[in-house]
Amino acid sequence: MKEEKKYYNSLNHNVENINKANEFDEKLPLEAMMENADTLSASSTTRRDFLKFLGFSSVAATLASCEAPVVKSIPYLNKPEEITPGNPVFYASSYFSENVFGSLLVKTREGRPILLNSSHNPLYGGGVNARCQASVLSLYDSNRLKKPLKNSSETSWNVIDREIVQKLKNSTKKVVLLTPTIISPSTQSLIDLFKSKYSNFNVVVYDTISKNAILSANYKSFGKRFIPTYRFDKSDFIVSFGADFLSEWLDPAHARQYTLNRKPENGKMSRHYQFESLLTVTGANADKRVPIKLSDQPKYILRLYDFLLDLANKKSIKTSKTQHDDIIRDVANELWLNKGKSLIISGSDMIEMQVVINAINQLLGNYEKTISTTIHSNVYSSVDDDIINLTSDMNNNNVDVVMFLNTNPVYTLSDSDSFKNALSKVSTKISFSDSLDETSALCDYVCPDTNYLESWGDLNPYTGFYVLQQPTISPLFDSRQVQDSLLKWMGRDDIYYDYLRNYCKNNISTNWNKILHDGYHSNKSNNNSLKYIFKDKIDNNILSKSSDIELQLYLKSSIGTGTHANNPWLQELPDPISKVTWDNYLTISPAQARDLDLKNWHVSNGALDGDMVNITVGKKTIKCPIYIQPGQAYGVLGLAFGYGRTEVGKSGQNVGVNAFSFYNNFSNAQTENIIIEKVPGVHEFACTQNSHTMMGRNIVKETNLANYLKDPKSGNKQFLLHSHKGNVKPSELSLWEEHERDVHFWNMSIDLNACTGCGACVVACHAENNVPVVGKEEVRKNRDMHWLRIDRYYSSDMTKEIAKKEGVGAVEMYKKMEEPSDSESLEVVFQPVMCQHCNHAPCETVCPVAATTHSREGLNHMTYNRCIGTRYCMNNCPYKVRRFNWFNYSDNTQFDYHMNDDLGKMVLNPDVTVRSRGVMEKCTMCIQNIQKSKLDAKKERRKIKDGEIACACEKACDTGAITFGDAMDKNSRVSVEKKNPRSYYLIEELNTQPSVFYKTKVRNKKV
């Protein structure tokens, strides 16, 4: 029987609704045009008139275009000494938002910050995530307030100051400042001063995402509320229960530490077990991933503790059997072998669970080895009850004045209605928000704070580690730094800058200029290590209630808690796992979707659609789409925070649904009273990757450490072609002549073992190369403009070997290969793909106008001004990395993101052309940086140093997965990598001879 042709698709994403009679099921918009047929025929304009108008207007347009516009050149009146127009100036600064700290090097051009690089602070290395990378665009957000507001209308600072000081003086009840954890020591001291001036002043700390469980558990275990710092680089065995530590758990610096101990060249790697419910970035990178239900997590942790007690010859706590006892037994044995070199963590919001985790780490002797109680992380500190108490205080009319600093409780509280009610009882509400959000829209006064890139500041993210924040641009609007506002309201005349310098001089160091230049000041921690004091018995009755359906709320690396929801770069950054942009959705396991009759499917243009469901938690119901996520545990649903903002600006408004309304009791795991039901309706997703598996091809090569140690080329079998010369490498059978190599040969190495798939490089590429944002509709049509994408592939249970062994036919085999493995055995790999700069480039040979050509430095050039937009090159590119400008994104009101207003345009890199409609574009390997470094070397009459030239993606990559350099230089890092037995070329069989090569992924699975 003839097998009916199947469309290229993926798991359960069945192709439906394809009108087989008509290839194009979207009709041409003729009707819209003919709608006015009557008016057209009634018009007095005849065909001849029309031709006359046409002739006149084209002649007029031609004549008008002959006149060249007059361009003005306006120099400074008094040029600042450090600015040379045309050359960048770098400043050390730092970032702290959504409880994430990042150490930065800010690149400015003519006084405008345009790119953020990690300054690699010496304590924990990098730690700049995608949101931090993108925050430079938030500076130029046109939604920012231009002036202070009083009752939603613009006013002056004088009015604000006069009235607020009056209110503060007259207040008899509490004055409250609601803020997330403040890690600025000088601001803290300023607040203390404010307290002494206004005795009824209170500070309530409210972190949007609560880490109360870890803080409280440490209080129980060590007698102090603190968050320790973790050393993943010193851990040989890592067990995580639902903690997404490579992306969103406590500190983004973990990813760098983690990969430091994951280099197979060192002869050893850490082994990482991940027990989790959803598929996270961390789970995708784990050596063994075990999908379990949320309510099972406590059982598994206790079982593990029990096994360890057994190994330690201590009294058992009598736990019940789990489904994965064999795996837990293995984990316990390995942990016991790696005592003092292991790490066990949990993302649970249950204090009891974190106490057990502490007990296990104590039992294994990990404290002061892989977990430090002397150096604390200061980024979280809030107590969950504080905000609840504040609400009741406001309800009881105990609060006169409330001020909101960097928080948005009306959006982020699960019970925001009762908060709004309580808020209405407060007479004076002040917000320091820099743009209108859900909370500040309800405030009487909005005193816009400056963006962090316009502000002075200091931060103390870790014990003994002090960093400064310095302005890199004058405030764009009539906004004022919070600290200056507080000083003013205290009746002081000095400004915060002086206050900060004094504070720094008196408390930190007298060498201000050095800290400012280096960006940090580091002291040895004076803390003594804390003593483990927990003596209570851990018993086995702390199990959480389980139900058929449980909901886990999670953070996406792109949007986070939604503070930057109006940032179009982040909205368009695909989720690392689902590859969906501009959306959040309910993730569900394939098996459960089948049981509930929920589907995802592709429409004829390849775009993904999905069913809608109503999800109810307790009394609240939200209608949202479902996304079928392989690898997710059966019985668990996932929903991302940060979406569903209603008051945020043009890009983020009403994108997705608000998961915070389910964030009951500040717990990311909701296990009770959850109902899901299918409702009519179809949701349209904008997903950048619709294929799930590699279909048996060697796109991402992978091996296991044990095999690698035996044979470093394991998993990296050389592809050989059968030919008249026998079996030869593809490069030995070539139609083309080799290029001359006598200047440089730019190569890039990408270590798939170090890439965690986080996506920071994608945002950095946008910033560096003026890549436009195209919006949901265009992404849905596969017209996304990312020059660099990260492909995610799932493993499949079917391989060619199995098919051969079991005698499965080819059709059946490929059909099965489309399906990702089931949840238990699913493995995930990531692969960043940009232009491979092929030395036998398929795109170059098909361009009819030679707009894409090869350079003698090994780069594949794309010349926009020569391109006529045939798209042959895009069609002929086997890597699908070429992007076509369907529209003039930079000046088109249809694409009203950042490139269309004067403010958003300020983020553009002046060294890179803003591409116009109808031309092809792609990765250039940041040729502007290559040319600049070459020029610098020529000017300084020296050779180029290895590492001097860095592509934006390389600089953004915290884990060091990307290495760029000159392969003509025998000693360069990239030349060394090229000889590494793990290195291979992508789709080598086509003999495109790329300048980019990949290094095999190595997992450390138990053999």
Added chain:
Amino acid sequence: MNSLLSSFVKNVIVVFLFTTCLSTFLYSQDIALGESLYKANCASCHYLGPEEKKLIGPGLNDEIFEEHTIEWLYKWIRNSAELIESGDKVANELYEEYNKAVMTAFPHFSNQDIDNILEYIRVGPPEVTASNEQVTTSIEGSESNTSLYIILSILLFNIILLVHVKNTLKNAASVERTNFFASVFYWLKANPSVIVFASILIVFSGMKGCWNTLSTIGVAQNYQPEQPIAFSHKIHSGDNGIDCNYCHHTARSSKHAGIPSVNVCMNCHTYINEGAITGKEEINKIYEAVGFDPNTRTYIPNYDQKPVEWVRIHNLPDLAYFNHSQHVNVAGLECQTCHGPVEEMEEVYQYSKLTMGWCVNCHRETEIDTDNPYYHDLHKEWIDKYHGEEVTVDMIGGRECAKCHY
């Protein structure tokens, strides 16, 4: 005739180049260094000449060695303010004499630098300057064109005259004059291939004409917009000899040559309130921009400063990347190579075509400086590869698209 003229022009250039080479050869190295230092740092305030020839400071010539010791000059040049403060009598007198205008300090100058400058001041500028000679040749070039037209019109006149004489003679001899057009027509009828040939010629020359016209679109050669301030490069750069880099100082370090900020103008115009051509009118525009009162020589406090909106003359499209420092600093090009004799221009105009062909032609011909250590390793390979050919910008990929378009 034309070729005769052009060979004459060539000869002039060769002789000129020879003499300049010879003259630079005869002077010792330090004078050349001194000259460049002088032009970049001193020329904006001092003429070369007798003391009475004042600009901001006194004119400088070998008299200064009679008045001051070398040691005193070292101190004065490095930091005159310090010398004045130390109570030096001569220094204080000078300070009073020049309306308490403090000379810019040059603490980074080494003794050797100062010696070089002083040596240059002692010898004075060479008699003939490069720019003058170049201008004469270009004037000769334009003359040669005019004379060509004159000759052509004389020839044409002669032909018409001869035809007229011939016809008159034929009339006088009563010889029947054939109808010229009729005879041409019969001849064409007999030779149709001529028609084909002629039409091909006409079509192709028409196409060539179109092509030539089209290729001038967007070429703004000789563009000379009116500027908000009638700033004369001739006075500043030509007559006063201020080095281009003094005002356009970022040309050596950045992609932009930079339009000087007003504070650079004020370095001199704090003291020079009146110009030679326009008097106070144009200079006052600077004061209006920055808020300066020339009578009291003070800046007006809280003045609402207005930047000067110059009209940009050299416009490259956004898709082309051009870097001044690459050309000025690395390649060592003179500004005049692309910008023409700016020191002769009252009002600056676009001298070069600034088309891609113009760029590429230069890249084809220009040799790179293989002594630059950046090229060292590569140099040896090139010698083998190109067998001692000149290595041009083109050979190292200087004509590749994305070297300028990215």
